[in-house]
Amino acid sequence: MIQRSQLDLRKFVVPEFICGHGALQLAGRYARNFGMKQVLLVTDPGVRAAGWAGAVGESLVEAGVSFTVFDSISVNPRSRQVMAGMETYLAEECNGIVAVGGGSPMDCAKGIGIASSNMRDIRTFEGVDRVPVPAPPLICIPTTAGSSADVSQFAIITDEERKRKIGIVSKAVVPDISLLDPEPLTTMSRDLTVDSGIDTLSHAVETYVSNASSPMTDVHALEAIRLITSTLPAVLEEPDNLNLRFSTLLASLHAGLAFSNASVGAAHAMAHSLGGAYDLVHGRCNALLLEHVMAANYEAEPERYNRIGAIIGRGGATPAEKVAAFRRALGVTETLAAVGVREDAIPALAEAAYNDPCMVTNPRNFTCEDIERIYMYAF
Amino acid sequence: MHSESPEDRDALREKIIGLGETSLHKSYYPELQSRLAELERFRALLDQTYDAIFLIRADTGKLADINASARQYLGYSREELLAKPFIDLISPQQKAWLVEFVQKSGDQLSKPGQTFTAPLVSRSGTEIPMEITVRSVTFGAEQYVVAVARDITDRIRTERELRIKESALESSTNGILIADLTGAVMYANRSCAAMFGYERADAIAGRNLEAFFADPTVGEKVTVHLLANPAIVQETVGLRSNGSPFHIQISGSVVQNDAGQPLCIMLIVMDITDRILNEQMKRETYAQLGKNIEQFAILGDHIRNPLQVIVGYAEMIDDPFAKRILEQARRIDDLVAELDRGWVESANVRQFLRRHGEGVEPSEEVFFHFSNRKQEDI
Ligand SMILES: [Fe+2]
Numbered sequence: 001m002i003q004r005s006q007l008d009l010r011k012f013v014v015p016e017f018i019c020g021h022g023a024l025q026l027a028g029r030y031a032r033n034f035g036m037k038q039v040l041l042v043t044d045p046g047v048r049a050a051g052w053a054g055a056v057g058e059s060l061v062e063a064g065v066s067f068t069v070f071d072s073i074s075v076n077p078r079s080r081q082v083m084a085g086m087e088t089y090l091a092e093e094c095n096g097i098v099a100v101g102g103g104s105p106m107d108c109a110k111g112i113g114i115a116s117s118n119m120r121d122i123r124t125f126e127g128v129d130r131v132p133v134p135a136p137p138l139i140c141i142p143t144t145a146g147s148s149a150d151v152s153q154f155a156i157i158t159d160e161e162r163k164r165k166i167g168i169v170s171k172a173v174v175p176d177i178s179l180l181d182p183e184p185l186t187t188m189s190r191d192l193t194v195d196s197g198i199d200t201l202s203h204a205v206e207t208y209v210s211n212a213s214s215p216m217t218d219v220h221a222l223e224a225i226r227l228i229t230s231t232l233p234a235v236l237e238e239p240d241n242l243n244l245r246f247s248t249l250l251a252s253l254h255a256g257l258a259f260s261n262a263s264v265g266a267a268h269a270m271a272h273s274l275g276g277a278y279d280l281v282h283g284r285c286n287a288l289l290l291e292h293v294m295a296a297n298y299e300a301e302p303e304r305y306n307r308i309g310a311i312i313g314r315g316g317a318t319p320a321e322k323v324a325a326f327r328r329a330l331g332v333t334e335t336l337a338a339v340g341v342r343e344d345a346i347p348a349l350a351e352a353a354y355n356d357p358c359m360v361t362n363p364r365n366f367t368c369e370d371i372e373r374i375y376m377y378a379f
Numbered sequence: 380m381h382s383e384s385p386e387d388r389d390a391l392r393e394k395i396i397g398l399g400e401t402s403l404h405k406s407y408y409p410e411l412q413s414r415l416a417e418l419e420r421f422r423a424l425l426d427q428t429y430d431a432i433f434l435i436r437a438d439t440g441k442l443a444d445i446n447a448s449a450r451q452y453l454g455y456s457r458e459e460l461l462a463k464p465f466i467d468l469i470s471p472q473q474k475a476w477l478v479e480f481v482q483k484s485g486d487q488l489s490k491p492g493q494t495f496t497a498p499l500v501s502r503s504g505t506e507i508p509m510e511i512t513v514r515s516v517t518f519g520a521e522q523y524v525v526a527v528a529r530d531i532t533d534r535i536r537t538e539r540e541l542r543i544k545e546s547a548l549e550s551s552t553n554g555i556l557i558a559d560l561t562g563a564v565m566y567a568n569r570s571c572a573a574m575f576g577y578e579r580a581d582a583i584a585g586r587n588l589e590a591f592f593a594d595p596t597v598g599e600k601v602t603v604h605l606l607a608n609p610a611i612v613q614e615t616v617g618l619r620s621n622g623s624p625f626h627i628q629i630s631g632s633v634v635q636n637d638a639g640q641p642l643c644i645m646l647i648v649m650d651i652t653d654r655i656l657n658e659q660m661k662r663e664t665y666a667q668l669g670k671n672i673e674q675f676a677i678l679g680d681h682i683r684n685p686l687q688v689i690v691g692y693a694e695m696i697d698d699p700f701a702k703r704i705l706e707q708a709r710r711i712d713d714l715v716a717e718l719d720r721g722w723v724e725s726a727n728v729r730q731f732l733r734r735h736g737e738g739v740e741p742s743e744e745v746f747f748h749f750s751n752r753k754q755e756d757i
Contacts (some may be wrong), residue, residue, distance in 0.1 A: 016404050018397075029400065035409030095412060137408050176406070 010214035012261050013171060015151050019180035019253065021242065024141050027056045027098055028063030030177050034137040036096030039067040040089045042109040044074075047101040047143050050187040056100045056141055068092040070112075076279055077104045078160045082111035082122040089116045098139045099175075100184075102196065103147025103156075103282065106140050110155040110173040113138055123159055123166060128357055131172040138175040143184035145248040146196025146283055148203060148256025150178035158276055165276035167357050174260070180253060182246035190236060194330045195283025197232040197248060200224060201323070202271075202286040203255035205294065205308055206264035209301045210361040213262040220258035225311050227251035229326060236330065265362035266353070267293040270371060273352035280339055287332045288339070292377040294320040296370065300363035336379045346375045422446075430527050431499075433465055437515065437522035440464040452530065454502035465526065470498040470506050481513075499528060508532055549580075554648035557634075560606070560641060562588040562598050574627075574650050576619035588646075591617055593624045605633045605644050614651060626655040662735060669732035676722045679715045686711055 018026060031039055039060055043053040048071050060067050070085045089097070089112055099109035111122045113135025118125075125131050140150035149155070155168040188196070204224035207217055228251035235244045270293070271285035298305050298320065305319045315325030337343070350371035353359065359366070366374075383391075394402055425432060426447035434444040441464050450457060453468065469477055480495055493513050498506035509528040516523050548555050554571030558564045567583035575591060577583055588598025593616035604611050610632045617627040630647040686708055693704040 033401070033403050033409070034406065035412040037412075137406070 004211060004213070006215055008214070010212075010216065010261075012214070012216045013153065013174060014257055015174050015176065015178060017151060017178040017180055017253065019246075019249065021182060021246075023179040023181040024052070024055060024184065025059050026179055027139055027141060028059035028061070028065055030139050030179070031060055031065045031096060031098060032063040034096055034139070034176065036065055036094075036098075036137065038092055038094045038096075039065055040085065040092065040094040040097045040109075040112065041067045041069045041100065042073070042085060042097060042105050042112065043069065043071045043100045044102075044105050045071055047071075047105065047184075050143070050184070052141070052143050052184045052187070053100050056098060060098070067098070068094065071105075073101075073105050073108045075104055075281060076158045076165070076275055077108035077111070078158050079111075079122050079166075080160060082108055082115055082157055085109075085112035086115040086122075094136075096137045096139070097135075098141070099150075100141045100143060102142065102144035102192070103149045103199075106142065106147060106149035106175075107155045107157060109138060109140070110135065110149070110175075111157050111168070114155075114168070114170075114173060122157055122168075125168045125170070126166040128169040129171075131168070131170040134172045140175040140178045141184070142178065142180065142249070142252070144188060144192060144196040145185055145245070145252040146199035148200070148252050148259065150175055150180070151253065151256040152260035154260065156272060156282075158279075163277055164352055165272040165356075167272065169263075169357055178253075180249050182242045182249050185245040185249060186240050186242070188239070190239070190331075193235060193239065193248075194232070194332060195281050195287065196252070197228055197235075197283075198287040198290070198327060198330070198332065199283035200228045200248070200252045200255045201232075201326075202267050202283075202290050203259040203264060204228065204251075205290065205323070206267055206358075206362075207255065207258040207262045208308060209297060209304050209363045210259075210262040210265055211363055212361045213258075217258040217262040220254040221262075222307070222311065224251045224255035224258060225308060227254065229312050233329060263361040264358045265293065266297065266359060266364075266366060266371070266374070269356035269358040269362070270349070270353040270375065272356050272358065273349045274336075274341065276352065277345065277349060278340060284332070284339070287327050288334065288336055288378050289374070291320040291324040291327070292374045294318075294323060295377075296366070296374050297363050336375065341379065343376075343379060346372050346379070349375060430529050431509070433526040433528070435465045435524040435526060437524055440466055443523060449528075452501065452507055452528075453499065459502075465524075468499050470500055473497040496531065508535055554650075556583075556588070556591070556646040556648060557643055558588055558602075558646070559643050560602065562602050564588065565643060571648060574648060575617065576621055576623075593618050601629065601631050601646070602644060605631050606641060609633065617648070617650075625650060626652045665732045665735045669729055672722070672725060672729060672732075675718065679718045679722075682711070682715055686715075 041053060041057060041060070047053055048069070053069060053071070057067060057069070068088060070088050072084055073081050085108060088094075097109050097113050099106045114125055114131045114133075115122045117133045117135050118131065142148075142150045151174070153169055153171050153174045155173045156165050157168065158165050185193075201224075204221045207213060208221035208225070210217075213221070227247050231244050231247040231251065235241070235248055238244055267286055267290045270289050271282060274280060274285045274289075275282050294305060295318065298318070309319035309322050312319070312322040312326060315322040315329075341349075347368070350368045353371050354366070354368050364370075390399075393399055396402075428446065429448055430446075431449035431452050432446040433442055433449055435441070436443050441462070442460050445457065445460050450460065453460065455463075466474060466477065477495070477497060494510060495513075496508065496510045498508050500506055508531050510531045511526050511528045513524055513526045516525055548566075549568050551568055552570055554574045555566075555568045556564055556571055557566040564583050564586050567577075567580050569580050572578070572580040572583055575583070588602070589595040590598075592598055597615055601611055601613070610630070612628070612630045614626065614628045616624045618624055628649045628651045630649075632645055633641045634643050634645055636642050690705060690708045693701045693708065
């Protein structure tokens, strides 16, 4: 276990972001100011149907910027989708990217950016600091409150041939500006609101106990935990309430600023492995794993976990139990077995999680067997 | 600042928050984009030239960059070319020579205009004759050689065609003279030199046309005529270098450039002395023949008179032989009548003989015989 001191060297990278009602309409102005002439507008069919891609497109047109829409993106974006996006980017002679959507379009947009600036297969960037040429400017307009891909140095892409997620960690994939507007959040389904909300909570919790955390990330992590646990249940009651939606967006932003700088831990490593193998929604994987990872990590950082427990408040004796009560209250009650995971697949899942870069910042060094045991608790 | 309106203060506040139209964080991207556009524009410019441009790394000899013409001439893709050493594009026969040239002119390469000709070999194996100018340049810390190759296929063909035309002119049996518009001779072929009695053709160049005619004004008249008319055909008297005259026919024309402006005049000279002498002899022969026919007619009259006397005497004699004499005299009269009839019938022949024998004056007295005039204008 790594001993920490507040005197340890730390770096804090924050991209520019604008938050508030109407931020979305600034997409055109920023695209033009970045010198973008032909934009690849990366989105997904759901966001497009909800009208948010169209609204951003209008803003681009108003600013005199041309664009091409690329929306062939699924949940858990695939390496082939990234490469198809790169082909479109090059064929249309784009010189900038605007991403509208949740984590999938934003991660895919990051992938398209580095693949086209380096002219390489996206899978060759797996790992930390492995992007030599920076991507073209990227403007993100998140339509969910959870992934924080709009402010993070992470891009998670599924290698469909090997059925696993690859993590690309690099300052070169941090977007140039994020436009945080609460309005697009109002069209999220209940499930998506819950899954992305629990993803936010997982980011905040894992960052707060991360061995790379710092006084700067602590502030944001704790505020994220406070905001998301206090507003998520209320949002489900009033999905059109812009103030509540904005609070979840702020929670996600705080969590994003924290985890982008201090990274996450075992829950994310295990969620990546699970999502890659079974094509499950990322937030839901976290929801099923977080409390079990917290319990397994507790001894390494009891004070920090207790602090988290104190913020969540009611629901159980331990912080892990409180998180479990929180997700049950949101209607997340299934197990890994219930979502289709086979018990005999767990050793392979554990091995993939063990090799995930997120595992490096977990407060405890887990062995593969430890990880298998945690999966079994969630099974 | 004190007089600011509330709207101005609001705008200022927006900018301080960072929401101004140009409240941007530092980014070189827009500038990079415009510099790239500038570079692309410059590359497009280089791609417009017909010359093939090669940027060669001095250390490896490999190509670092090429323009579109280089690709088009050689038929390789950009990627293929960038993997090649420049020397591999040179015709094998010239390779060793080029290596020597580069070694020899090492220091000279930094000066402009080191030019050589060598064929470049295209992907399909075709050799393209090129005039290649090389120069060494330094970008940053890197040493390069820039080679600009110009296709000289057309030039070589033109030169060959020119040589063929030149030797055709030179070997023509007619004399050919080319003079500028002031009448100064620029060129004369061998036949011309021989015709005018010069040992060498280049002894003629530089002289004025007036030196070649018995009448020195002929040269100028021909030139003036040609500036207003496309051609001239004329018989005149030439003057040899030793001062002896001889009959010549000159055909002159103006050589023009593509814009139709006169560049020089060309005269084709034929020695027509033999023809002129023949014509003279013919004329004399015809005159003699005409004269003979005339004399023959007079002879008939001369015979008739004594014959009349003989017939008169014979009629006065009463003798059996007189009848015989009259009979023979009638035969003679018939023969003379026959001759008279032949005289009448020979009117056309006599007219022809008159015309060619004594009709027109000798031609050397008519100096101008313009090809574009009608016969009756003379
Ligand atoms: Fe996450």
